[in-house]
Structures are given as C-alpha cells and as structure tokens.
Amino acid sequence: MTDFRQRLLDALEASIADEGYAKATVADIVRRARTSRRTFYQHFTSRDECFVALLTEANADQIRQIHDAVDPAAPWQQQVRQAIEAWIGSAERRPALMLSWIRDVPALGRSARALQRDALEHFVDLVGALVETEQFRSAGIGPVPRRRIIMLLGGLRELTAITVEEGGRMSDVTEEAVDASIALVGRGR
Numbered sequence: 716m717t718d719f720r721q722r723l724l725d726a727l728e729a730s731i732a733d734e735g736y737a738k739a740t741v742a743d744i745v746r747r748a749r750t751s752r753r754t755f756y757q758h759f760t761s762r763d764e765c766f767v768a769l770l771t772e773a774n775a776d777q778i779r780q781i782h783d784a785v786d787p788a789a790p791w792q793q794q795v796r797q798a799i800e801a802w803i804g805s806a807e808r809r810p811a812l813m814l815s816w817i818r819d820v821p822a823l824g825r826s827a828r829a830l831q832r833d834a835l836e837h838f839v840d841l842v843g844a845l846v847e848t849e850q851f852r853s854a855g856i857g858p859v860p861r862r863r864i865i866m867l868l869g870g871l872r873e874l875t876a877i878t879v880e881e882g883g884r885m886s887d888v889t890e891e892a893v894d895a896s897i898a899l900v901g902r903g904r
Contacts, residue, residue, distance in 0.1 A: 720758045722748040724769045727762075732811040736766060736819040763823055767830050770816055774834045777805045778841050787848040791856060792897055798845055799892045803875070803885045810879060817876040839864050846900060859900055867899045 726747035730739035741762050745755050759765040784801030785794050806813040820827045842864045851857045871892055875885045 717758070719748070719750055719754050720768075722750060723755055723758060723765060724772065727765050727769050728809070728812055731815050735811075736815045763826050766819075766823070767827055769812070770820065770830060771833070773809060773812055773816070774837060777802070778837055780805045782841060782845075785845055787850065789850065791846075791848070791850040791854050791901075794845065794848065794850060795896050795900060796893050798842075799871075799889060799896055802871075803889055803892070806875065807885050810885065813885075814876060814879050817872055835865065835868065838868050842867070842900075851900075854901070856901055863899055863902070867896060870895065 723744055726744045727739060729747050730736075730743050734743075739762065741752060741755055744762070744765065745752055748755075755765075759768065781798050781801040784804075785797045787794065789797065820831060839861055843858065843861075846857045846859050871888075874888050874892065878888050879885060
C-alpha cells in the first residue's frame, strides 16, 4: 500500500471519529492527509470506495487480532472469552469506525454489499476455525452450524452498537457476550 493511500485511509478514519462518516468529505480527507484531490482520485473513485477500503483493512486487522489472542490449548470456555475480549478490545481501539461500520455501511447500498458479505464470511470462517480445536472436540462441540454463527455475530454486533449509542463502552457487554457465545457455541454438546 502506498504511503499516500494509507494517509488517505487514516484521514478518513480521523474524519469519522471527529464528525461521523456522513459529514466526512473528500475535501476534509485530503486536508487531513495533507495531499490533493488529484492524489485522492488516483487511489479511489469516490469517498465510498475509500470507506470500503478502510473497513476492509480494519476488518482484516480485527480478525488477525482475534485469531492471535486465542490460545487453542486453553479450555474451550476460556477460548470463547479470549475471542470476545479480543474482539471488544480491537473495536474499542476504533469505536467510531466500528459504529460507522454498523450504522453507515447499510446506507451505501449495493456498493457495500460485497463488503458486508465478505466481512461476515471472514468472521464465520474465523469462528468455525476457532471451534476446531481439540478442546472443543473433547467437549463434544463442533462443527458449529453456519446459521448459528451468523446469529451469534449479528447479535453481538447489534448489542455493542446499541450500548455505544447509549453512551456505554463496548466492554460493558463483555460478560453477556461471553455467556451468550458459550451458550450458542456449546449448544448440542
């Protein structure tokens, strides 16, 4: 990734944190990135395309953080806790971006539908891989049905979004998220 492209992504994220995505403009992005509109349009065709690129990068980073935080030798309930705490921790480091992901992306319509699908599939794959450890198998867990993983992810996403919108922190839902995840993942064992 070029330095200019990364600066533009960082500038968009700063704009989102300060004013929200709806008020972020290309002019604001290039001002923050200390570059020109010409440079912006060399990398992105639109503000929405820049936003999708930023979210794609953030999603990949979040998945790496979660994967790296889970110890596959730990008891399965502890692995669930580690995954939830890593997910919340990564989201709390970028709360405006994570809330924008949840609230602003659907308004982008077709241009963001592929992003939403890809992100969901990456998280479904992550959860599926995380429950493929010996600790889960020896507890009689796995594989977890895809639909159940989607329900889990959607519920967690909405719970954290509502919590943040009401002035709370994402970590306020940690215990409920861990309990719900253990219940859904461990169901049927």
